[in-house]
Amino acid sequence: MENYEVKHRGRVAQTFIYLGKLFRMFLFQNDWKVLPMSAVIAGLVAFAVGGNLYKTMEGTLMGTFAMSCICIWNGFFNSIQMICRERAIVKREHRAGLHISSYVASHMIYQAILCVLQVVITLMVCSVMGVTIPERSLFTPLSIVDIGITLFLITYCADMLALLVSSFARTTTTAMTIMPFLLIVQLLFSGAFFNLPNEAMPLTNLTATKWGLTALCAQGDYNSLPMVSIWNSALKLKNVEVEGEKPLLEAFRYIEDNNQRDELLMLSAQQNQNPAYAFDPSIVIKCWIWLIAWTMVYVIAAVILLEFIDKDKR
Amino acid sequence: MEGTSLSASFGNMYTQLLTYLLVSLGYIGIFKKCGVKKRWAFVPIAREYQISLCADKEKEGRIYTVIYVFIYLITAVMKLLEGYSTEAVLFLFIPLVGLFVTMVIYSIKIHLGLIKVFNRKKRWIWMFIFFESLTILIWGYSKKFVPSKTVENLSDAKSAKGLERDMAAIDNGLTVNIRERTVIDFFRKKTLLKDVHMQIPKGHMVLLLGGSGAGKTTYLNALTGYEKADASIMLDKADVYKEYSKMKYNIGFVPQQDLMRGTDTVELTLSDAALLRLPTSMSIMERENRIAAVLDLFGLMAVKSSLVDKLSGGQRKRLSIALEFITDPDLFILDEPDSGLDGVVARKLFEKLRGIADEGKIVVVITHTPDRVIDLFDDVIVLAKDATRTGRLAYYGSVKESYEFFGKDSMEDILLSINQKDEGGEGRADEFVEKYAESMKEKVG
Numbered sequence: 078m079e080n081y082e083v084k085h086r087g088r089v090a091q092t093f094i095y096l097g098k099l100f101r102m103f104l105f106q107n108d109w110k111v112l113p114m115s116a117v118i119a120g121l122v123a124f125a126v127g128g129n130l131y132k133t134m135e136g137t138l139m140g141t142f143a144m145s146c147i148c149i150w151n152g153f154f155n156s157i158q159m160i161c162r163e164r165a166i167v168k169r170e171h172r173a174g175l176h177i178s179s180y181v182a183s184h185m186i187y188q189a190i191l192c193v194l195q196v197v198i199t200l201m202v203c204s205v206m207g208v209t210i211p212e213r214s215l216f217t218p219l220s221i222v223d224i225g226i227t228l229f230l231i232t233y234c235a236d237m238l239a240l241l242v243s244s245f246a247r248t249t250t251t252a253m254t255i256m257p258f259l260l261i262v263q264l265l266f267s268g269a270f271f272n273l274p275n276e277a278m279p280l281t282n283l284t285a286t287k288w289g290l291t292a293l294c295a296q297g298d299y300n301s302l303p304m305v306s307i308w309n310s311a312l313k314l315k316n317v318e319v320e321g322e323k324p325l326l327e328a329f330r331y332i333e334d335n336n337q338r339d340e341l342l343m344l345s346a347q348q349n350q351n352p353a354y355a356f357d358p359s360i361v362i363k364c365w366i367w368l369i370a371w372t373m374v375y376v377i378a379a380v381i382l383l384e385f386i387d388k389d390k391r
Numbered sequence: 392m393e394g395t396s397l398s399a400s401f402g403n404m405y406t407q408l409l410t411y412l413l414v415s416l417g418y419i420g421i422f423k424k425c426g427v428k429k430r431w432a433f434v435p436i437a438r439e440y441q442i443s444l445c446a447d448k449e450k451e452g453r454i455y456t457v458i459y460v461f462i463y464l465i466t467a468v469m470k471l472l473e474g475y476s477t478e479a480v481l482f483l484f485i486p487l488v489g490l491f492v493t494m495v496i497y498s499i500k501i502h503l504g505l506i507k508v509f510n511r512k513k514r515w516i517w518m519f520i521f522f523e524s525l526t527i528l529i530w531g532y533s534k535k536f537v538p539s540k541t542v543e544n545l546s547d548a549k550s551a552k553g554l555e556r557d558m559a560a561i562d563n564g565l566t567v568n569i570r571e572r573t574v575i576d577f578f579r580k581k582t583l584l585k586d587v588h589m590q591i592p593k594g595h596m597v598l599l600l601g602g603s604g605a606g607k608t609t610y611l612n613a614l615t616g617y618e619k620a621d622a623s624i625m626l627d628k629a630d631v632y633k634e635y636s637k638m639k640y641n642i643g644f645v646p647q648q649d650l651m652r653g654t655d656t657v658e659l660t661l662s663d664a665a666l667l668r669l670p671t672s673m674s675i676m677e678r679e680n681r682i683a684a685v686l687d688l689f690g691l692m693a694v695k696s697s698l699v700d701k702l703s704g705g706q707r708k709r710l711s712i713a714l715e716f717i718t719d720p721d722l723f724i725l726d727e728p729d730s731g732l733d734g735v736v737a738r739k740l741f742e743k744l745r746g747i748a749d750e751g752k753i754v755v756v757i758t759h760t761p762d763r764v765i766d767l768f769d770d771v772i773v774l775a776k777d778a779t780r781t782g783r784l785a786y787y788g789s790v791k792e793s794y795e796f797f798g799k800d801s802m803e804d805i806l807l808s809i810n811q812k813d814e815g816g817e818g819r820a821d822e823f824v825e826k827y828a829e830s831m832k833e834k835v836g
Contacts, residue, residue: 083670085640094666098655105654105698169650172617173715174639174667276478387617 088179095183103187112194115151119199122147123206131209131297134304134346140208141293142270144199145286148228149263151195152235152285153256156188160243160383161252168386177383181376184240192232196225211297215358223296227361230368231289235263237375238285244379247389269294285368291353292364299354303342411435413524420531421445421505426541436460444542446504453577455497462490505530508538548778551821553586553828558835560625564592565614565722565753572606572613572620572782583609584620584782588831589772591755593721596748596767598790599757600802601774602810606782607757610774611724614755615642626722640668643715645725649707653700657691657710658682660699664714681717689713689743705736709743716747723747724755734763741767761802765790771802775809775820785809785823797823 086094103109126143129136160167167180200221204210214220238259239252246252265271268281269290281287315326332338353360418432418441425445431437439459443452465487472479502519506512509530518526530536560566572584584606591597601607612618616635624631631638651660665682673681686692689709694702702710708728716723725744729737741756741764748754748769755772758764771793773786786796797805809823810816 083672085668086666086671090671091667094663097659098652098663101659102652102654163652165648166650166652169646170667172639172644173664 085174088176088182091176091179092182092186095180096186099183099187103191111151111155111191112198114154115147115195116198116202118147118150119202120206123203123208127203127206127208131211132302134299134302134349135306137294137297137299137302138269138290141290141297142267142286144228144293145231145267145289146264147199148196148231148289149235149260149286151199152192152232152237153239153260155191155195155232155236155239156184157239157243157252157256158249159184159188159240160379161246162249164247164386164389167383168389171386177386178380181240181244181380181383185237185376188236188240189233192229192236195232196228199228200225213298213356215296215356215361220296223361224293227289227292227296227365230292230365230372231285234285234289234368234372234375237372237379241375241379241382245382282367283371285371288364288367288371292361292368294351294354295356295360295364298356300346300350300352301356302346303339304346304349305342307345308338308342410524414527417524417527417529417531418442421527424531424536424541425508425538426544435463442505443501445508445538446501447508447540448501448504451497451500451504455494455501458490458494458497462487462494465490508540509536510539511536543780545779550585550779550781551777551783551824551828553783553824554588554831554835555586555828556588556835557623558588558590560623560628561590561592563627564590564595566590566625567614567622568624569610569613569620569622572609572618572622582779582781584613584774586828587774587782587784589784589787591753591770593751593753594748595769596745596754596756598761598765598768598771598802599755599774600761600771600806601782602776602806602814602816604780604782605774605776605809607774608726609782610772611644611726611755611757615639615644615722615724617644640670640718641720641722643718643720643723645712645715645723645728647726647730649711651699651707651711651714654698656696656698657702658686658695660710661685661691661713661717665717668718681719685713685717688716704731705740708732708740712740712743720752722753722755726757727759728756729758729760729764738764765802773797773805773809773823775824776811777821777824783820783824784827785820786827796827 122143126136126140130140130144131137167175170180171177204221210224211220214223216223216226239256242255242259243252246255263284263286266273266277266281266284267286267290268278268284269287273281311325312329315329316323317325332341415432415438418438419429422429422432422441422445427441427445431441436456436459440452440456443449443455446452465483469480469483469487472483499516499520502516503513505519506515515526557568557570558566567587567589569584569587571582571586573580573582575581587610599607599610609618613620613622614624614631616624616631616638619632622632626638626641629638631642655663661682665678669678669681683692686695689712691706691710691713694706699707699710708731712725712728723744728740728744732740737760744754744756745767756768761768761771768790770788771786771790772784773793774782775785777783786793788796793805794800797808799805799808806816808817809820810818811820812818
């Protein structure tokens with residue numbers, strides 16, 4: 078080579094070279110399977126907990142938690158093996174001039190497209206399954222788009238966390254062993270679905286589920302929904318007898334006959350409103366910023382860790 | 392109640408101290424038998440590492456030692472926090488349990504190693520688990536327990552004398568002056584390679600010969616600038632280290648494994664490699680022509696649309712080589728390109744490499760079956776472990792002269808002569824390192 082001094086392709090050009098590789102792998106290495114898988118998971122969740130989503134407070138809390146879980150699951154599975162399965166190849170290519178930042182950037186673009194597709198599929202499946210979508214929106218004319226943005230940010234955040242795991246795990250087995258631990262942390266520390274001690278609450282800021290769930294509740298105007306759990310629990314006492322009579326049954330009948338049930342449900346809800354779930358754009362924006370911030374942290378950490386790939390044992 | 396608790400605590404502490412002392416006393420005996428300095432027996436952490444050396448389980452010993460460091464640290468922090476923060480102590484207890492379980496597992500691994508070294512039955516492991524101090528004392532002081540091998544002490548070993556001076560750079564070829572390549576390995580400085588000096592003219596195909604751990608890969612990585620050594624590497628007039636970012640495109644390194652994505656086609660794999668490695672000034676037409684020429688040279692034209700996974704072993708190897716050859720490098724290095732290939736296919740591959748060398752390139756090849764293709768090589772580099780287990784240059788020169796130098800008639804016999812005795816060799820590495828250095832001193836002056 079006489080002209081080896083001349084310039085070689087920079088970071089942007091390399092990003093597109095690797096993006097091409099990733100799309101070919103999408104077809105040939107069966108990476109496309111994550112798309113039908115997301116449809117199946119969305120269908121199962123919509124069937125199990127979709128009925129009361131955005132209809133009651135309890136249904137919304139459970140439903141948004143489940144939706145966040147779908148996103149986390151999809152994101153984790155998209156990229157948990159992406160880097161570790163070709164670690165030795167990346168090491169060889171790094172030696173030959175590959176920029177790690179370009180390699181990670183190509184993954185970011187590819188995974189973003191994959192996450193968008195998964196969110197679209199999830200929302201389509203939920204619509205077909207009759208899951209209620211909030212009527213009012215905060216940012217765009219369509220509330221489904223607002224919800225879609227939140228679902229995308231949760232999925233993408235989880236995706237980048239899995240990419241980070243994949244960038245330091247030496248083998249796919251290691252990565253797949255770490256994944257359930259992260260999944261448990263994400264679910265346990267969502268900050269809403271499970272009652273945590275006050276000391277543990279700061280830890281919830283670390284999870285995408287907390288910010289995703291909060292944003293989804295706020296977008297669904299959680300505080301305007303009725304609360305049914307107290308009514309349902311009270312109904313179980315309808316046959317309790319006091320001195321040979323059933324006073325509770327009579328009271329329930331009276332409430333029903335006078336159409337006061339919904340009023341009671343709303344009264345019950347008013348006592349349990351959560352200011353963190355208010356229908357307020359600033360709350361949703363805050364959640365989105367947290368999700369984007371964590372995504373960036375994971376990406377930067379992945380790039381830094383991969384820069385040390387040459388130190389891998391031979 | 393408090394008085395009872397305090398006395399129980401002291402009782403527990405005395406028991407722990409007594410156990411520690413008994414184990415240390417036992418270790419003194421074992422260390423003496425295994426050739427390890429006895430003073431380490433009383434030093435916490437260090438004694439754990441030394442016993443792993445006695446058990447011939449150095450790798451496990453490193454982890455065992457690190458686990459002990461963390462156990463001591465966490466225990467100390469827990470003691471400090473006692474009475475201040477119950478939550479913090481409980482929180483620290485979680486990793487401590489995990490570490491303790493890991494420590495037990497590694498302790499079993501090391502004790503099994505010790506049982507093997509002392510040629511005893513595996514059921515002794517139960518004695519180590521349930522009566523550790525007593526068992527270690529018995530093994531340390533009973534004359535019936537003798538290790539089958541001792542720990543190699545390299546601190547007294549003398550390094551063979553080498554050339555110890557740089558060679559002048561040649562204008563048309565590769566000049567290697569590796570003074571030393573060291574690493575910090577588990578808090579100790581370790582010399583992997585020392586005093587390797589040579590001049591390889593262009594057009595030469597060179598065999599790199601050496602036993603396991605002789606520093607072949609270290610040498611190649613130092614040569615290419617991938618892992619820099621205390622060295623000067625000149626390719627023609629260019630300094631490989633100083634101009635590494637540019638020079639790496641002029642050096643092709645083909646790894647032993649065929650590291651390519653199996654789900655991509657041959658043509659696209661090569662095309663991406665070309666995009667990554669060829670200069671941007673090269674036109675699309677020139678690049679396409681280069682890709683076609685390389686596909687043709689390595690006999691891959693017929694399978695260019697096939698997925699890499701569908702290729703035969705020989706074709707995959709040729710593609711792996713083609714990825715590096717796409718830039719037409721002046722220095723071409725191959726790590727066991729014939730691994731997994733049968734004799735005929737391997738021969739054809741080496742003939743291709745000979746052709747590349749004949750075009751004025753330097754081709755350096757590691758192979759474990761050199762004799763079947765030795766007629767294709769011009770020179771041979773022989774690396775050997777000296778008495779200090781450092782990789783040294785035992786010979787560099789023509790293949791013909793190497794037979795005379797070592798007094799052998801095949802490369803495999805040469806390898807046998809330089810290998811250590813415990814590896815089944817003749818253990819003459821130091822002799823040849825010094826002999827070669829003397830001959831070079833006469834030549835260089």
